[in-house]
Amino acid sequence: MSVIEQTRQDALNLFEKLGLPTLRDEDWKYTDASRLKDLLQPTPIDENIHIKDMGINGLDAYRMVFINGMFAEAESDLPEGVSILSLAELEKNSVGEDAKGIAKLFTVDTQAPLMNGFNAYNAAKASDGSVIILADNAILTKPLYILHISNQSNVVRHSFMIGQHAQAEIIEHFISAGDNKALSNSCSFVALKAEAHLEHSRIQQEGDKQSHVARVQVKQCKGSSYTFHGVELGAALSRTDLVVNLHGEGASCDLNGLFVLGGRQHADHHTRIDHKAPHCTSRELYRTVLDGRSHGVFNGKVMVHEGAVKTDSNMSNGNILLSKHAEIDTKPELEIYNDDVKCAHGATIGQLDDKQLFYLRSRGISAEAAQELLTFAFADEVLVAMSNQTVRSYVEKAAFAKLPHGDNLEEMLGS
Amino acid sequence: MLEVKDLHVSVDGKKILKGLNLTINAGEVHAIMGPNGAGKSTLSNVIAGRDGYEITSGSITYKNDDLLEMSPEERAWAGVFLAFQYPVEIPGVNNTYLLKAGVNAKRKHQGLEELDAFDFMQTVKEKAKLVELDPSFLSRSVNEGFSGGEKKRNEIFQMAVLEPSLALLDETDSGLDIDALRIVAGGVNKLRSPDRAMVMITHYQRLLDYIEPDFVHVLADGMIQKTGDKSLALELEEHGYDWVKENK
Ligand SMILES: Nc1ncnc2c1ncn2[C@@H]1O[C@H](COP(=O)(O)OP(=O)(O)OP(=O)(O)O)[C@@H](O)[C@H]1O
Numbered sequence A: 001m002s003v004i005e006q007t008r009q010d011a012l013n014l015f016e017k018l019g020l021p022t023l024r025d026e027d028w029k030y031t032d033a034s035r036l037k038d039l040l041q042p043t044p045i046d047e048n049i050h051i052k053d054m055g056i057n058g059l060d061a062y063r064m065v066f067i068n069g070m071f072a073e074a075e076s077d078l079p080e081g082v083s084i085l086s087l088a089e090l091e092k093n094s095v096g097e098d099a100k101g102i103a104k105l106f107t108v109d110t111q112a113p114l115m116n117g118f119n120a121y122n123a124a125k126a127s128d129g130s131v132i133i134l135a136d137n138a139i140l141t142k143p144l145y146i147l148h149i150s151n152q153s154n155v156v157r158h159s160f161m162i163g164q165h166a167q168a169e170i171i172e173h174f175i176s177a178g179d180n181k182a183l184s185n186s187c188s189f190v191a192l193k194a195e196a197h198l199e200h201s202r203i204q205q206e207g208d209k210q211s212h213v214a215r216v217q218v219k220q221c222k223g224s225s226y227t228f229h230g231v232e233l234g235a236a237l238s239r240t241d242l243v244v245n246l247h248g249e250g251a252s253c254d255l256n257g258l259f260v261l262g263g264r265q266h267a268d269h270h271t272r273i274d275h276k277a278p279h280c281t282s283r284e285l286y287r288t289v290l291d292g293r294s295h296g297v298f299n300g301k302v303m304v305h306e307g308a309v310k311t312d313s314n315m316s317n318g319n320i321l322l323s324k325h326a327e328i329d330t331k332p333e334l335e336i337y338n339d340d341v342k343c344a345h346g347a348t349i350g351q352l353d354d355k356q357l358f359y360l361r362s363r364g365i366s367a368e369a370a371q372e373l374l375t376f377a378f379a380d381e382v383l384v385a386m387s388n389q390t391v392r393s394y395v396e397k398a399a400f401a402k403l404p405h406g407d408n409l410e411e412m413l414g415s
Numbered sequence B: 001m002l003e004v005k006d007l008h009v010s011v012d013g014k015k016i017l018k019g020l021n022l023t024i025n026a027g028e029v030h031a032i033m034g035p036n037g038a039g040k041s042t043l044s045n046v047i048a049g050r051d052g053y054e055i056t057s058g059s060i061t062y063k064n065d066d067l068l069e070m071s072p073e074e075r076a077w078a079g080v081f082l083a084f085q086y087p088v089e090i091p092g093v094n095n096t097y098l099l100k101a102g103v104n105a106k107r108k109h110q111g112l113e114e115l116d117a118f119d120f121m122q123t124v125k126e127k128a129k130l131v132e133l134d135p136s137f138l139s140r141s142v143n144e145g146f147s148g149g150e151k152k153r154n155e156i157f158q159m160a161v162l163e164p165s166l167a168l169l170d171e172t173d174s175g176l177d178i179d180a181l182r183i184v185a186g187g188v189n190k191l192r193s194p195d196r197a198m199v200m201i202t203h204y205q206r207l208l209d210y211i212e213p214d215f216v217h218v219l220a221d222g223m224i225q226k227t228g229d230k231s232l233a234l235e236l237e238e239h240g241y242d243w244v245k246e247n248k
């Protein structure tokens, strides 16, 4: 057995030991993963998918397409001189020392926060993924758009390694072809060297019978900055574990999350930020707009470790319930092991503000439209942090479309 | 245009307006003065259609319609406008979008075509000039981070764009500096017209030097206690509200 095969076998053994999380696990008490058991196995086929015109139109970006978890080279457009590779290709072609390096990409860190059976399964069974290595001082001149299209269960595994002073923007987009019942199991590992910067979006817009389980794990060296935008619009059930390790002095992260859910959709984000070094900054803004019988879960934990003096951390979570059957479970948590910190966190759950509604209506905007406008404005505040305007307006439109009478709204706001 | 008859209003069981009568005709400018807590904002909120007020008896007729039966937006479409005493901040809703949506909703209701974007922007720029509102405010969120005086100026700017028939200005002068007061009053004067009525709620006689009212009312204890012309405001300034109660 090769070193890679061995590593993946270890991951499988670990998965068999861990099994899938259950409602008895504190971190999974609101999200029932048991019904995903039969959907785990990836089916990496690409038949019956016509990808023409799929994804974000008009986005000026390099492009990497995955169909049911397999890299579709013919559909992709990658830059010269930057190492953006397929994990499956690397695995197939590497021997000796190289293979040891690749094997590391499949190692499961059992000590990492929020580790679970899905993550072990991902390491064991990933069909493909990307390995992106940006050299020191390199700047990716265009964003990299990673489009995942699926109609079968799929398992992908990405690694983004950004060198010192290097900069990149990566957009992961998840959509479905057709309305099969399937599970996407996705992991993205991010390593930022000193002073590196990454803006990373994940837009989950899969079909309403799909499920989506993800892990995003980030390690940040000195002075690096990481901006995350997590948008949950699709899937019947989705769960993301976002784990950020502020490992080097002066590192900063900015985590933004937006759920717009309706029907019986369920979305759960568990985030964990570890302040391990002095002078690090974390900012987190999550908002949810829940209609129908949808259910949102937000659990944000910030852990400030002993030596992490001058930590500056701010977390806020706002939720609007548009229907009396919608439900949110929110829990911002703060654990601090030194005195020299500035931390704030809070969560609100509510309906729209009466004064604002009346103000809009008194200007001639109908009650319905005023509600939509305020709901949209509430959601859009999360998207302000998105620097890519094409992606932002795509997400805005997709969010519009999910609000009741969203088309009125678009007309009303114009351009 | 507006006829308020024997209006009784309570909030949370507390009686605030106790039989208020007021008649306003097209082309007129009325000033309402009165002590803090007398019910001036309550009256203007009830006319604009804010909920949370219990109307226990009385009626309000506007252009021959029962105003109390209309929703706030229907009142706006019919030409009622309230410049708020405390304009609310609405993060994320663009000032110009708000007006465009408001103007087009009204036009739609009247069976008119929506304004095209270019024409609308022309109007907006012109009206901004009227109250010397810096154009940068047009692209900001409604009132967000505006100073007190800027919010008031923005209210009058909105009034200029929405072109109401009945404008209620609730303490628009409070919080304006001397120059701003002159500018805003100048803007209001330009909007005076034979088919538009205005009601100014104020604590200061000074405003009435700039915008000359046809009638001045004193609202106290939930009723209009006295009505006079411009000189009543001067007398109030001199003698205070107790004098009104003694000289009914
Ligand atoms: N929502 C409310 N709940 C309880 N009391 C209220 C409410 N709104 C108004 N009131 C009370 O009604 C009375 C009248 O208030 P209103 O705002 O109409 O006064 P005003 O004449 O506009 O005063 P000011 O000159 O200070 O603006 C006050 O005593 C006020 O406290």
Ligand SMILES: [Mg+2]
Pocket: B040, B041, B042, B085, B170
């Ligand atoms: Mg008042």
